[in-house]
Amino acid sequence: MPTFEAQLGDRRRMSWFRRLAASLAIVMAVASCTPTVNPATGIREATLLTPAAEARIGAQEHPRVLAQFGGAYDNPRVARYVTDLGNRLKNVSEMADQTFTFTVLDTPIPNAFALPGGFVYVTRGLLTLANDEAELAGVIAHEIGHITARHAAQRYDRAVAGQIGATLATILGGVLLGDAGAQLGQQAGGTAAMAWVQGFSREQEFEADLLGVRYLSRAGYDPMAMATFLESLQAQDRLQRLQAGRDPHQETFSMYASHPRTVDRVVRAAAAADGAGGRRDQGAYFAVIDGMRFGDDPREGFVRDGAFVHPELRFRWRVPAGFEINNRPEAVYGRDRSGMAMIFDGRRLPTGADLVREARTSLPGVTLAEGQPRRINGQDGAIAFGSVALDNRPGEAVVAVVRHGGDQLYRFVFLKPGGFNAAERQRLLATIDSFQVLSAAEAARFPGTRLRIVTVGAGDSVQSLANRMAIDGWREETFRVLNGLGPTDRLQPGQRVKLVVAG
Template sequence: MTGTIRRTAAGLAAAALLAANAGCTTAPATGETIFTGGMGADQAKKIGARQHPQILRQFGGEYENRALTTYVSSVGELLAQTSEEPDKDWTFTVLDTPVPNAFALPGGYIYITRGLLAITENEAQLAGVLGHEIGHVTARHSAARYGGNVLGQVAGVAAGVFLGRAGAQAANVLGAVALSSYSRQQEFEADKLGVRYATRGGFQADGMAQLLERMQAKSELDAKLQGREPRDGFSLLATHPRTPERVREAMAAADKKPVQSPIVGRDVFLSKLDGMVYGHTAEQGFIRRHEFLHPKLKLAFEVPEAFRLFNSAERVLAFGPEDSVIIFDSGGPKASSDPVDHLQNQWTSGRRLSDVEEITVNGMPAATGSTRVNTQQGTRDARFVAIRYSPTQIYRFLFLTPPELTGRFNEDFRRTTHSFRKLTDAEAAELKPKRIQVHTVREGETVESLAERMPYPDFKLERFRVLNGLQPGDTLSPGEKVKLVAPGPGA
């Protein structure tokens, strides 16, 4: 029986591999034969449609501003009409996340985040990034990326055909590679195609190169804010690893037509951006100096002055001296309602903790304990705190410090723990997101004076320059438009 199953599985795997070898298509934009795992146009559309809701869930949903999303789609559709697939059913989506990124799924699904729109300066730059993503689709890069990952798992998937698991496993593969990097050659090709489509649409050709320069400046500022070396995370630089110089090389090699009086479209672009949410939303929570406030979850806490807060989809991080870190998150839907039980048996997986005790945090039952752990940054003292916010909700703090700093921060961490509180309905209602405000420069206003209006406690000048693509030494002229950040009430 076992031998029969093995022979059947082997036969299925071999058959699947033969089918994979035949699963190629010709890319409309390049004429090249691309392996896509047998993914044709109809299947690509179905895969994109299946993945689309997952992308929305992962990235905060579609940004709810009809005028802005319609505008972005209109630019995308114009470019798509200049491509080799004008009749494809293209879908352009603005994602409601502050993380700067853009990417494509098979079937013509193109995404750009409002975080990337915020540092974009004009319509030509928008056309550059949308044209680049269209190029990934018309060159079948997005389909090939999925095809390659599917090929790597063909044998495993084949064994599950009789049980109906192949589709589910393939879907998992597709989700896993949605934001994986393209090869350098694929990026070069997409850049050439993006320039082709942008110039066919009448736009200035170097929009993508300009935008990458802005992304590099944004990445460097983010690193400075966190006190670390620049790294790209899930930004555009991580998923599209290239430099402005490489983009300009692609521009020189691109099949593009000369454009008389190319479109830059700065004023129209900024008019559409005016009022757009900047940073996090009420569903994601807000940072106010050293305090984190979440109006939807109705909670707040404060970290020590030496730590800098950062918000992400899954957790809140605070970075401190010498790689000290505070991590705040939820215990999840299956967390025990008993803080001690959750602390010892769920969260730390039975790890031996010292100084375990029950405490009360602003009337909420809680438990704490400590241990020493090994991390990629070295040995750390770890203090765990689990707080029962409600009968069905546990929230947690993890404080990590180098052993020589633990004594120094013990009292600060105790204050952070006991700063955790529930927001009242009135407090929650007062918290609103920051927004982009387009400002016309007046006589006498300078980069420095306008930067002082940025609603942040530090790095005001650097933030203003990055937002507006300005270099040190750049000046402003009366009548010129710039982007400011307007604080929401209570922020």
């Protein structure tokens, strides 16, 4: 009679073989998918995701996209314009008989993407960066190309195949090498799966560029607009690196990066458009974006003259010197080059809450060692200090809370691996103590910023117009990026340009 250990080993092997058989059955099911003709290429493809399933996924995810990206931009003129432009491009594609949904998302970050089923998104930040209708059309045409080429369905198949590959690697490793082999196989298969599902592949991105060029040409636009807009994106990326104190020429690298670098896409898209002509329609485009919101919405707060201001909630505080600020709906995040980080957020204050306790215990799983009351610009508050673990390293935290309007609590959190030096401590305390409640009249002085289209006069220059921009620093650099101007380009009288103005 076999020993208990031998019986257990036999059962384990049978379990491995049953799992192997199940996975092989899945592989066979994938291989036997019903072929579907790819609308863009005309090639018959066997995909797990049918066109009907793509439409269901897009409709299901659309509300989630709106929730994540601040909703649709509330400007009927802009929304109608983008929808009309998108439909003109869709109507010259291979899916002209399909219904598409085009949405402008209310976020200042330039971005565009598509969901399966004909859902295309551009942000208002992207609209403020484009310089004519053809450039925006190039972005939308590229996203339509992802849909017509069924890239989402292909990516879905690769994700499933990656998971199957990871499962098979685990099974085969376990059968041949035991539990240790299973762990090694799982790591290898998991890495392959991750590489497949990290966004569209380089080939898919270039195919979407080529399809975008096709649709631009069919609709009568200059396909070179795709390249000029990508150059503007590259210039903006360099400016953001400079503003953050990083090397403006350093490329972001990831082993899982699936999009070609901007430079590569510019060159390849321009080569595909070589010799083509077509309209740019700057006048029509500028008429639509004139007066658009620029940057953060006042309802979410913004940085102005070195301070974070929230006119709607009626407060302001000074941004620490050297900090890069990222304003998100849930909180304001900041970081400087030394690694010091900050978070500013708010919530309702429970009745009878003790402010010192709130400061000491507001970090998850941590009670800071020291805490004391603190008056902050005439408001009740508290501050706490203590040691914390940051990425498994010793660090220090400073948390301050301030009561505003009776039941509203705002919180500053400062974190630093290794702890703060004396100068850093003074800097963060100055920010905390700068919290100021605004009167209605004071809040009204911060209306936010908008784009205005102006005509260059005989005495105007890049410098003189840039100095009129209602932004904090980097005025000339921002003016050049917004208007697609190189470092040495000059303006001509009669030329129309974008300015950022208060309003």
